[in-house]
Amino acid sequence: MADAKTATLIVDKDFIISEVDPRLYGSFVEHLGRAVYGGIYEKGHPTADEDGFRRDVLDLVRELRVSIVRYPGGNFVSGYNWEDGVGPLEKRPRKLELAWRTIEPNWVGVNEFARWAVKAGAAVNMSVNLGTRGPEEARALVEYCNHPSGSYWSDLRVSHGQKEPHGIKVWCLGNEMDGPWQICHKTPAEYGRAAQETAKVMRWVDPGIELVVCGSSHPRMPTFPDYDATVLDHVYDHVNYISLHSYYGNTENDTANFLAKSLEMDSYIRSVIAACDLTRARKRSRKTLNLSFDEWNVWYHSHEADRKIAPWTIAPSQVEDTYTFEDALVVGCLIITLLKHSDRVKVACIAQLVNVIAPIMTATGGPAWRQTIFYPFLHASSFGRGVALQTIASSPRYDSRDFTDVPLLESVAVHNAERGELAIFAVNRDQEGELALSCDLRSFGTLTGVIHTVLDSRNPKAANTQGSQNIKPREAAGAKLEKGRLSVRLPPLSWNVLRLSLQ
Ligand code: AHR
Numbered sequence: 109m110a111d112a113k114t115a116t117l118i119v120d121k122d123f124i125i126s127e128v129d130p131r132l133y134g135s136f137v138e139h140l141g142r143a144v145y146g147g148i149y150e151k152g153h154p155t156a157d158e159d160g161f162r163r164d165v166l167d168l169v170r171e172l173r174v175s176i177v178r179y180p181g182g183n184f185v186s187g188y189n190w191e192d193g194v195g196p197l198e199k200r201p202r203k204l205e206l207a208w209r210t211i212e213p214n215w216v217g218v219n220e221f222a223r224w225a226v227k228a229g230a231a232v233n234m235s236v237n238l239g240t241r242g243p244e245e246a247r248a249l250v251e252y253c254n255h256p257s258g259s260y261w262s263d264l265r266v267s268h269g270q271k272e273p274h275g276i277k278v279w280c281l282g283n284e285m286d287g288p289w290q291i292c293h294k295t296p297a298e299y300g301r302a303a304q305e306t307a308k309v310m311r312w313v314d315p316g317i318e319l320v321v322c323g324s325s326h327p328r329m330p331t332f333p334d335y336d337a338t339v340l341d342h343v344y345d346h347v348n349y350i351s352l353h354s355y356y357g358n359t360e361n362d363t364a365n366f367l368a369k370s371l372e373m374d375s376y377i378r379s380v381i382a383a384c385d386l387t388r389a390r391k392r393s394r395k396t397l398n399l400s401f402d403e404w405n406v407w408y409h410s411h412e413a414d415r416k417i418a419p420w421t422i423a424p425s426q427v428e429d430t431y432t433f434e435d436a437l438v439v440g441c442l443i444i445t446l447l448k449h450s451d452r453v454k455v456a457c458i459a460q461l462v463n464v465i466a467p468i469m470t471a472t473g474g475p476a477w478r479q480t481i482f483y484p485f486l487h488a489s490s491f492g493r494g495v496a497l498q499t500i501a502s503s504p505r506y507d508s509r510d511f512t513d514v515p516l517l518e519s520v521a522v523h524n525a526e527r528g529e530l531a532i533f534a535v536n537r538d539q540e541g542e543l544a545l546s547c548d549l550r551s552f553g554t555l556t557g558v559i560h561t562v563l564d565s566r567n568p569k570a571a572n573t574q575g576s577q578n579i580k581p582r583e584a585a586g587a588k589l590e591k592g593r594l595s596v597r598l599p600p601l602s603w604n605v606l607r608l609s610l611q
Contacts, residue, residue: 173486190218210420333379349454352399352400398452546593
């Protein structure tokens with residue numbers, strides 16, 4: 109057998125990037141396709157609880173330890189009247205939903221979703237409509253959700269059976285307002301002004317909230333990054349985060365190039381940080397603005413099928429990607445990239461959570477199951493809490509159609525001192541061979557054990573479906589610890605978690 113390629117990693121407990129904000133492990137549920145109806149909520153389903161929420165889905169969401177869930181959109185929010193989704197069910201209107209051309213029955217609204225989030229153990233990240241609506245409806249929603257009582261909107265909530273305020277902390281000022289596909293999309297100056305004034309009144313209702321302003325919909329937008337810079341000029345002093353969105357695909361069916369797309373995410377994050385910091389300098393501000401990467405994932409499998417969907421039905425199967433093994437590797441690389449930027453990326457939401465480009469799939473009336481991309485998220489969310497460390501890596505590199513100098517090894521480390529654990533997340537991008545990895549961990553002192561978990565497959569296109577769960581992690585043998593060094597072989601095309609016990 110030919111010798112494996114080699115890579116090295118130096119991990120030092122003092123090379124700290126940042127404490128990882130737990131909200132890096134967030135997700136997103138939009139009123140779109142079967143995300144809500146048939147996803148988190150399905151009255152009459154064998155596992156439905158007293159509120160109609162699927163217990164099998166809740167179990168999987170809790171397994172993922174999702175920290176925060178963005179709601180209710182997405183493109184949906186730009187035409188949404190939140191008042192339609194509160195109060196007696198029989199009085200709620202059925203409406204034409206223009207973003208996704210469906211019928212919205214309003215069976216689930218703000219109160220139901222907030223109750224679901226409590227059951228899921230997650231916080232709510234609420235979006236307000238800055239498409240067809242504005243500051244008046246946004247401030248009313250903050251009052252409805254967060255004001256204890258004694259005012260029109262808070263008393264209305266109490267009259268709807270929700271005595272306690274929801275205490276929602278993170279709020280998005282609209283969604284993708286730069287995109288011509290958005291209901292009532294806006295120029296950066298129009299949006300910047302609207303966001304600024306909306307932020308002011310929302311904060312006057314509840315000064316404890318945190319606000320996310322929309323940046324560009326993705327870095328390939330012709331108006332990126334000028335849109336972001338203009339918006340920031342208006343809102344810098346009024347918000348806590350700027351949002352980033354990006355989806356990655358493999359329409360060209362080029363695995364090597366697809367696996368390198370986390371480099372695009374890396375460069376996107378760097379550019380948005382630069383835009384924030386330029387604004388800070390221009391304003392002579394002492395405040396550092398952080399990032400909310402509140403839509404990220406692989407998305408391309410369902411594009412063709414979605415073109416054939418008939419309009420105006422309730423919860424059609426829409427935007428349902430069946431994920432492959434190589435998609436899971438890309439998701440792993442994207443999570444590693446987010447962790448590497450955890451000093452500035454404080455909130456991140458894998459988009460979405462159930463059925464719609466999601467780690468969790470369901471059959472209506474049937475079971476729920478884990479897609480391939482479930483696993484890297486699960487591992488990072490379970491073991492990637494603590495302090496992210498800047499590793500010094502040396503790895504063989506390759507060129508692909510869009511990228512040069514792509515390292516075969518993508519990795520990051522997270523130190524959890526409380527648990528006495530160091531986790532190294534590593535992807536071997538090589539399709540052909542193992543990567544022999546040697547890690548210098550001497551700064552941690554005595555290492556008492558290592559568990560090596562691997563997600564790998566000989567078939568990059570293998571998927572998990574209702575009937576078959578082909579792709580799942582396994583424990584691998586062979587990792588060796590000697591005098592503060594870890595030697596391990598990473599299988600070709602693999603996601604790896606190395607968990608080291610520290611004394
Ligand atoms: O997540 C699906 C859609 O992608 C969202 O509605 C929108 O914000 C983005 O373009």
